[in-house]
Amino acid sequence: MQTAVKKKPIQRAAILHDLCTVGKAAMTNILPVLSVLGVEACPVPTMVLSTHTGGYGKPAIYPLSGFAGDCGKHLKSQGFSFDAVFVGYLGNKKNVREAYTFLEDFSGGPVLFDPIMADHGKFYSNFDESYNELLKGLIPRCTLMTPNYTESCLLTGEAYEESCGKEKFLRITEKLKNLNCKNAVLTSIPLEDGLSAVGILDGDEADWFTYEPTGRAYPGTGDLFSAVLLGALLKGLSLRKAAEAAHRFVAHCIQKSDAAGYDTREGVLLEPELLELVKIVS
Numbered sequence: 001m002q003t004a005v006k007k008k009p010i011q012r013a014a015i016l017h018d019l020c021t022v023g024k025a026a027m028t029n030i031l032p033v034l035s036v037l038g039v040e041a042c043p044v045p046t047m048v049l050s051t052h053t054g055g056y057g058k059p060a061i062y063p064l065s066g067f068a069g070d071c072g073k074h075l076k077s078q079g080f081s082f083d084a085v086f087v088g089y090l091g092n093k094k095n096v097r098e099a100y101t102f103l104e105d106f107s108g109g110p111v112l113f114d115p116i117m118a119d120h121g122k123f124y125s126n127f128d129e130s131y132n133e134l135l136k137g138l139i140p141r142c143t144l145m146t147p148n149y150t151e152s153c154l155l156t157g158e159a160y161e162e163s164c165g166k167e168k169f170l171r172i173t174e175k176l177k178n179l180n181c182k183n184a185v186l187t188s189i190p191l192e193d194g195l196s197a198v199g200i201l202d203g204d205e206a207d208w209f210t211y212e213p214t215g216r217a218y219p220g221t222g223d224l225f226s227a228v229l230l231g232a233l234l235k236g237l238s239l240r241k242a243a244e245a246a247h248r249f250v251a252h253c254i255q256k257s258d259a260a261g262y263d264t265r266e267g268v269l270l271e272p273e274l275l276e277l278v279k280i281v282s
Helices: 027-036 067-077 093-105 129-136 149-156 166-178 221-234 239-259 271-281
Strands: 011-022 039-051 061-063 084-087 111-113 183-190 196-202 205-211
Touching (some): 011 027, 011 093, 027 221, 027 271, 039 093, 039 221, 111 221, 129 149, 149 183, 166 183, 166 196, 166 205, 183 221, 196 239, 205 239, 221 239, 221 271, 239 271
Parallel strands (some): 011 039, 011 084, 084 111
Antiparallel strands (some): 039 061, 183 196, 196 205
16 A cells, blocks of 8 residues: 655655665765755665775676665655656666666656766776667756767767767767657866866756866766765756756865875765865755
8 A cells, every 4th residue: 555655845756776885985975065055865776886996806796676666666656756757877787677667657857867887998897888878878868968978989889089079079969869768967078188077968058168177087987976966956057057957066075185185096085074065066
């Protein structure tokens, strides 16, 4: 029997993503960010790991295929709802299909989809074109997606090139729209002269803002960017303002982590900077 659940005075977001015991990546970035921005972040882990895969050898990995679907059925039976859903690392085809099912029950609000599968011009070792094709099925089910430049090329069939001009960026956004993408923020777009860009597809309007990359590379910064983006949108910022806030906070965390001599394998130094995030998004 379904039980009516009284609507809470704060917003609630479901997070379909992997969870690491140590290392700032995936949920260990997303949960504190959303919480400090006043959103109840509800974890729906797709797999659990002892560490992320960025430098600590071979971690203990336990896939949780089937959990998202069973979790969603139970929550629906008890009358729960979500104001937003964040779909991140799914890891295998079964989990992608589980995400389809979850979104059938919980897609009344914003759905952010981060199609994590590739970087630096190629798929991660455990993914291929068949996984890419299955992820495309999530695009019409989301209200916003956050692919990096490589992922946007793979999803649209655009050739990966070491630098991306404005014409190519606009071609990618048109092809994303043909895949029924409603809105998108494209990260890590490489430009000429060592610059990078964050691209924004806001309905029918496409544009970007550029920046000069600085600091060392840390795992998990894409997850951090998407978490801030979603939190800022839930606080009422426009897509452009939310993307700028997300970029600013990630750059701030990188700067602080570099200054502290932090081990890059740990991910960025996040917890001491959460109060700064509140200032940036306010």
